[in-house]
Amino acid sequence: MQINKLQVEAIRSGSVIDHIPANIGFKLLSLFRFTETEKRITIGLNLPSKKLGKKDIIKIENTFLSDDQINQLAIYSPYATVNYINEYNLVEKIFPTLPETINRILICPNSNCVSNHNFITSSFIFKKDKFENIHLKCQYCEKEFSKNIVLSYQ
Amino acid sequence: MRNSLYKKSIISINDLKRKELELVLNKSFSLKKKPEPNLLKNKIIASCFFEASTRTRLSFETAIYRLGATMVGFSDGNNISLKKKGETLADTISVISSYVDGIIIRHPQEGSARLAVEFSNKIPIFNAGDGANQHPTQTLLDLFTIQETQNRLTHLNIAMVGDLKYGRTVHSLTQALAKFNNNKFFFISPDALIMPNHINDMLDKKEIYWKRYKNIEEVISEIDILYMTRIQKERLDSTEYTNEKSKFVLHTQTLKNARDNLKILHPLPRIDEIDRDVDNTPYAWYFKQAANGIYARQAILSLVLIEQHS
Numbered sequence: 001m002q003i004n005k006l007q008v009e010a011i012r013s014g015s016v017i018d019h020i021p022a023n024i025g026f027k028l029l030s031l032f033r034f035t036e037t038e039k040r041i042t043i044g045l046n047l048p049s050k051k052l053g054k055k056d057i058i059k060i061e062n063t064f065l066s067d068d069q070i071n072q073l074a075i076y077s078p079y080a081t082v083n084y085i086n087e088y089n090l091v092e093k094i095f096p097t098l099p100e101t102i103n104r105i106l107i108c109p110n111s112n113c114v115s116n117h118n119f120i121t122s123s124f125i126f127k128k129d130k131f132e133n134i135h136l137k138c139q140y141c142e143k144e145f146s147k148n149i150v151l152s153y154q
Numbered sequence: 155m156r157n158s159l160y161k162k163s164i165i166s167i168n169d170l171k172r173k174e175l176e177l178v179l180n181k182s183f184s185l186k187k188k189p190e191p192n193l194l195k196n197k198i199i200a201s202c203f204f205e206a207s208t209r210t211r212l213s214f215e216t217a218i219y220r221l222g223a224t225m226v227g228f229s230d231g232n233n234i235s236l237k238k239k240g241e242t243l244a245d246t247i248s249v250i251s252s253y254v255d256g257i258i259i260r261h262p263q264e265g266s267a268r269l270a271v272e273f274s275n276k277i278p279i280f281n282a283g284d285g286a287n288q289h290p291t292q293t294l295l296d297l298f299t300i301q302e303t304q305n306r307l308t309h310l311n312i313a314m315v316g317d318l319k320y321g322r323t324v325h326s327l328t329q330a331l332a333k334f335n336n337n338k339f340f341f342i343s344p345d346a347l348i349m350p351n352h353i354n355d356m357l358d359k360k361e362i363y364w365k366r367y368k369n370i371e372e373v374i375s376e377i378d379i380l381y382m383t384r385i386q387k388e389r390l391d392s393t394e395y396t397n398e399k400s401k402f403v404l405h406t407q408t409l410k411n412a413r414d415n416l417k418i419l420h421p422l423p424r425i426d427e428i429d430r431d432v433d434n435t436p437y438a439w440y441f442k443q444a445a446n447g448i449y450a451r452q453a454i455l456s457l458v459l460i461e462q463h464s
Contacts, residue, residue, distance in 0.1 A: 112285050114265035118243055120272075129355055140265025141287050142166060144352045 008044035014061040016083040022046050024076050025056025031105045039063050071099035101125045109153040113141035159457040163271045163279040166288045167326045172333040181453035182298045193456050194223035200254040204231030204261040210282050214258050217451035244273040251277040258282050278458045286322055293326040295450035299443040303417040313340040313373050316383035319347040323421040328353055339364040340373045344398040369401045375411040382420045405429045419443050
């Protein structure tokens with residue numbers, strides 16, 4: 001913990017997304033449009049992690065994530081935690097869980113899906129098959145894809 | 155009597171509950187028996203065909219006229235000014251919805267009907283086919299024909315033959331028949347065109363019997379409905395197509411052990427998967443099935459646009 005503090009500057013107030021798998025940090029920044037804010041953002045890449053070996057970390061000042069954003073993190077970072085900081089103290093720790101639906105941030109791999117042609121946001125629902133594998137079903141074209149296919153399509 | 159389909163958009167067969175399917179079928183029977191030429195007398199319905207589809211369009215348009223409604227619209231999306239000026243589908247639907255009581259949409263992109271609902275200002279949308287996705291009124295006319303020929307939608311053995319991978323009609327019909335009790339499914343297709351996993355998984359979840367078979371002869375003596383589809387040449391390589399094709403062509407001799415009540419259905423167009431001689435057997439029902447499209451579409455239009463039905 002001490003090591004991380006030294007490597008990534010502490011924030012006074014805001015959100016810390018921790019335990020992001022290495023190399024996913026940048027992806028999250030763009031997918032969740034964190035960079036579109038004027039808030040100060042600090043990112044640490046390839047930090048040592050007991051859980052993951054290597055991890056990324058994102059700190060956003062004076063910003064608290066919505067429930068939707070937190071749950072959407074679970075798709076990319078099943079072990080991520082979201083820590084809310086106030087006056088340099090941890091005030092809440094949240095463990096994301098998979099949402100029922102995910103809107104906007106993914107792209108439907110079906111090139112003929114209307115969501116790829118009409119300036120609208122995508123919308124997927126999560127489904128599990130009998131082997132507990134996660135699938136995403138596009139709410140427009142009704143096609144189902146395995147989670148990895150959708151994530152690798154971005 | 156008030157009905158649950160009133161003002162509801164008809165986008166996917168999955169959106170309809172069993173009771174709603176039964177409501178449509180009952181109304182279809184009623185309209186076939188006793189036409190109601192003035193039922194939609196004061197309604198204006200838009201028929202928006204962004205891609206060509208002669209049969210579905212003519213069937214919908216006939217249904218509109220048989221109910222006394224007025225129709226506006228277009229039959230070729232490439233020749234409308236909206237397309238030429240680059241207007242989005244969302245804006246097009248938004249504009250048309252301010253003119254009419256209901257919008258029938260056929261569009262090459264999958265999910266377009268669902269998108270249209272978001273921009274139609276609560277004017278009901280009727281999906282007349284969105285790409286390879288859904289074509290709910292085809293399924294309704296299939297169900298209507300099955301019920302009409304078998305007097306039930308339960309305890310049926312249904313064989314589906316041909317392109318089960320890409321054929322949206324067989325997907326939707328399986329999903330719809332799975333809402334009724336004790337139906338069994340026999341899937342017959344080349345290896346490259348088998349029923350997708352999500353359909354098989356759905357049947358497994360509901361503990362509904364399904365099995366793959368290699369040819370029609372294996373099941374002909376057990377089935378009530380033989381639902382033929384076209385094997386699309388372009389989906390298989392030419393050698394595979396030549397090898398496989400003969401297994402899935404229906405000849406009169408294939409029918410020698412058929413049950414008396416067997417009916418052969420096909421969403422049409424038929425190419426060469428049903429021998430012309432089969433047309434003269436009592437089992438051939440595909441042209442009557444197509445004719446039933448008028449009643450099923452009249453039923454769905456009237457249930458969505460009129461709240462009270464006698």
